[in-house]
Amino acid sequence: MMQTATAQQAPATTAEQPKLEEVIVSANKRIEKLEQVPLAITVLGDAVLQRNNVREFADVINLSPALTITYGTTPANNGINMRGIGTTSIGIGVEADVAVIIDDIPMGMQVKAFQDLTDIARIEILKGPQSTLFGKSAIAGAVNVTTKPISGPLAGNFSTLYTSDGEWRVGGSYGGELSEKFGFRIAASDTRFAGNVNNLTTGTKTNGSGGKTFMAKLSWHPTDTLDIDFTPRYSYSNTTCCALVATSVTPLQGALLSNVAQLPATTLLQGINIGPYNTDIRNDTKTGQESTSRGFGLRINYAMPNGATLSSITSLDKYYANDSRDQDFVDVPTLLYYPLANGKPAGVNEGYVQYGTFDVISRTQELRLTSPDNQPVKYVAGLWYGWNAIDRHFIRGYNGIALSTPTQYFTDTYNENKAIFGQVSWDFAKDYSVLAGLRYNRETSGYHFTTGAPPPGAFVPTASYSSVDNTENATTGKLSLQHQFSKNLMAYALGATGYKGLAYDLTSSLNAATAAQQPVHSETSNTFELGLKGNFLNNRLTLNLAAFNSKFKNYQQNSGGYLPGTTTYVTRLNSVGGVQTRGVEMDISALVTTDFIINGSVAYTDASITEFPNAPCYNVTDTSNGGFNAACQLKSAQYGGQNVQDLAGGRMPNAPKIKANLGGQYDIRLKDNSFDAFITAAVRYQSEVLTNLNQDPTLSVAGYSVTNLGFGIKDKQSRYKLSFFINNLFNKHYANTGFTGLGSWSSKAPNPVIAVTNTTWSPARDAFRYVGVRFDAKF
Template identity: 70%
Template sequence: MHKQARKAPLALAVAIALPALAQAQEQGLEQVVVTANKRVEKLEHVPMAISVLTDTVIQNNNVRDIEDVIALSPALTITYGTTPQNNGINMRGVGTTSIGIGVEADVSVILDDIPMGMQVKAFQDLADLQRVEILKGPQSTLFGKAAIAGAVNITTKPISGPLRANTSALYTNDGEWRLRASYGGMLTERFGLRISGSTARFGGLLHNITNDTDANGSSDKSLMAKFIWHATDDVDVEFSPRINRSVRNCCAIALTGITPATGGLLSNIPQLPATELLAGIPIGPDNTTIRNNDRTGQDSVDRGAGLKVSWAMPNGATLSSISAVSHYTADDSRDQDFVDANTLLYYPYANGQPAGVAAGYVQYGTTVVDSRSQELRLVSPDSGALRYVAGLWYAKNAIARHFVRGFNGIALTTPVQYDTATYNRTYAAFGQATWDFAPTWSVLAGLRYNHETSGYRYAKGAPPPGEFVVTEAYSSLGNSEGAVTGKLSLQKQFTPGVMGYVMAATGYKGMAYDLTSSLNAATAAQQPVKSETARTFEAGMKGNFLNNRLTVSLAAFHTKFDDYQQNSGSYLPGTTTYVTRLNSVGGVETKGIELDTSALLHRDFVVNASLAYTRASITDFRNAPCYTVAGSPNGGYNAACILKNPEFGGQNTQDVSGGTMPNAPKIKVNVGGQYDLRLAPVSFDGFFTFNTRYTSEVLTNLNQDPGSRVPGYAITNIGFGVRDKQDRYKLSFFVNNLFDHRYANSGLGGGGSWSSRAPNPVVVVNTTSWNPARDAFRYYGARLDMKF
């Protein structure tokens, strides 16, 4: 992409804004409130970097799930795994890259005051949204140990006003459809309800010619309810049950290149030539055709409920009890040979004889997550020079995983089966106070004490066809640790509309467990893995200008993470045994500048823009894994690789200190807006919307392999429609990826093990692949919203 194109989104916003601001009418921008400090506050009064997706932004961009949220927030990215189970959220370029049931996320996702017990639960339909707050940097003081890099705080629509129904229907030319409906309001002065249901389906961008089905799509069904009871003038009770069924037909990859095109054999087996197994696939940069005989994806069901009881105390304070339970189950699978042949007919046993099994190479498993939490929270009145929030917290997560890969006795399938379970119990006490110690000065201070007890059980054996017989068993129970995190900020109100602040905070993520197929007696003895910590410094300003027609939020930050939990090779303590395991590597840091701004250019024209410049890097990782380079004189590895490095157990290692964190773009920009066209004397008005986002290039692998590089890209979406003046209906049309720019978030490289070696003529086969993003191709659609 040309340099001019990279600067286009921000330059466009500035060019529009400056000459037009003076023409704006007297009304101002929408007032944005947040609950980042566990109390309702105006966004411009909170001394931390926060980006907010309001209801208007959510509607204009057809936000459905967490991936849509991340696309609109420059501070967020996703690390995509081989199944939805392994997807992770990154904040400011830092997230969990070694994902498993024994490793917590670095970014917490909270829905209506209730954190999700495992981050994979966030990758589902998010119905009935009112507001999404992106809380940047460590949030451990108020949001706990899984928010070391940040938090995504999601709020659904409240219950208010008379009973009414809302419906929404969306359809696109490439077959996506969504239906939503809600009904609610106050039945009496003291009792109200809101019931919301949604269903959505998208077949996918890939086509599997083996069974004539689409792949890499999704379908969701959700049902949520809220019941509110004003039991007395001072006591409110809110009960929120929910259920979601999600089917993610996800993560299959399509070949984009194979060199040479002929002569390659799958796993060097003569009966599995590329010319036959890839027949009918138009391999090329935009290929969306695959041949798979086993499904890659995940089916999940999430059931849960929250209960919130609030007492408005006589002194104006509020005491709340927030209880939650949830039960999540997921079945996942993956086609491991990427073809539709019964490869196990030809894969050999240890004696070299073909197995003769009429099946393909596949892995599959089941995950079950049970979560319970209880919070008691005391929030002071909003008035006065001293405002505080204090609370007690308890949570218990129990996660079980059953995993099967390959076929017993066939080494090429890396056969394994295991049953494992982990748990953690957390007790915490927290408090935070803001003191206006002078007319224009405030100080905020907070502390949290967190005590965690965790452990695991693990049993390994051979996969089918025989019964599961345990050959190895390990456990580590009752591991306890206490940690203190804190936050301190100084705030200056320079004018009624301009505030500046400096802030420091610490973060904490709990102990981890390496509960994967590679666990053995030596690595089990090293469990648990040390907890992760962070220290951050941030300085910023927030301004409200031109009678609330322009808002600006600017922040600079620097965060260091110690004992970052990542797979790495190391000697076992006190031995000469070198193993690769989940470990605490030296360090990671992220620093940069962020800007969020909104401008009312005219009474009917609003523009929102946000930008993040982030440098997320590895500060100390001297024994990182190497990556292969075809034809390399360095033993087939990258030039920086030290072969059989004596310092690290004779393993092939490289020093990636100073390297870039994966999925951490240096620049990410988002510019969007809406122009309302007032039409008289007809009964409806028109509107136009637009959104452009730019993401600079990223690496998708911690080992710095340039083959895992995703080039920078810019995506522009536009929309237009009409809206009834009484707000009874809205009909909108949209075009996403207007300029039809191709890009992928994952699936680069790989595509099977193709080669030909002795006794065949030696052929080195290189492949490339991709997993195209949802909007990697231009598509258009329509949406109808109605209220009655």
């Protein structure tokens, strides 16, 4: 599908008939008009970002039908999906399927994308494999973010927002050109949303996020042909997401946590109004992540005598995070009662928790040669170098207490990438163009892993594994044919391939047998796409359409199987055949009247599994198939006596069949000489999704629609604007994800034991209606 500049256009004020503003993109690493690029792109510009109060990446997801998020048990396990495809087995040894790039600098670890977005000019959502120009982590697509440039005389802006459920934001920027040779821009923001879940233990909110960001741009033009831009950046983020909120526990009476008599549900869950839209928990440990990121970018552009531009782009980024999770989901010291190996209570006055750190260093260097724009043959070519190193320290449970699944490990992984790439477009005949691109990538990667027992004692290694200097070469490419039917109507056909590098299963389940099978094969993709881009009614209406079919081979996912040459069956990160996604997309923007603009986009996406014969089963209470789903093959002889199911034809998780949004703004010209008024509205819809690859229908999120309304006033010079808004007008409750697993509960300890089922949810940011006010000023 192809989504146009969704709602980013605004009326142009001229003496002629008003038109939609021109939309530009840098998807081909040069500035071009959106309608001239043979690629499915959604562009979210400043107007739509401001109108929808976009703060973080989850807000971007709401505005693009091509994007969804896979929510994990901690923020570090969240992943971005493009057209229904994303990484579902997330760890430091597995790359993301969707690249996120800010000002030409890719993020070394995708979790960084979930920090606050500050001072953004536009966001380009590039769909389908983008490996040719954006590297190996763009196998499913890329999100290309551009911050606001230095331009014009010194000026600034200020914004603040407050909502009825306690969210507040404050931010601003200031800068401009001090002279013909010097310019600067600084921007800062501070945001906080405590959350929409009540922790009855601490009396505080959780399931929220916030952060502080500071960024600067310093520009120097020492000569007419040389530009130097230095961009330091710092951000702090604090996220308290992923706490599981009980929606049912059946039966509640007699239910015992981990079948321990001293831990009855009626006591542990006291005061919690368990039900479909419960927002209360009892946790004594934070579930979430606190992180800092600091780094810089350095860009040097040299204008060559022939009109080409030679660019050097350098970056360094350091990211550090602490994460934690309440593993027993209650607020009592469960380790007092969890048994030791001899069956006696451990007597440890602590709860069951997991925690750890991430330490990431990313360096990149790109040299790029870009041809002039005004010629029939245009090209971009470059050299790329990237280095990522990630250290992870992880602790879970308490040594000697089996129910706390005790473990501790230190692990690190690295990858070094060298690439050469090029892309050329040729207007070979009247109204016909061809575009071809190629990238050759050489990656060297590896890891070290040392495991041992968790506290209370000193760390004593019990096993160490490593695999280093694994090198793989890969070539990706793209080819498109473009036909210009008229000045305002273009069609194209595109083929492209993608590549994602070798992977490593660096989790607590790593052992000697699975370590011997590292690294996991790389993942590849190919896509075919047909698109149509049109501009009608004298540039008052734009329509973008695309149909696509993409296939992924050796999809990296946890699966079970025999180790080669043995009768040992294990579950590990593996390459499991393939998945595919196909569908159609449409974007539309219309200037209905001089003062009324609407923007909409819709996607139909069929993302499915094509090959996964040994996928895990899921539990079903009281079934004739041994307590598993009907498709489960019990004790399969082919797969080591394990319970497996063949998921060929199954749905990919977090891939709605239909996703759509429609928004707009109507300006009301008042006779008053000072102010005008405006009204905004937005509606989005998402069909039902599964949230787990094993197809468990109990882990699905029902379809929903959300309606937002707003209104306000602004002065006629657009210096001041006061906005009021109501989000989720009809109070439609919905979840980010569906989970079971609020601990392990059973009834009537020690015998007979009756299974206790439970369900949970994690309410979305706008799962409940709230109102807010926002003030913007320019100076």
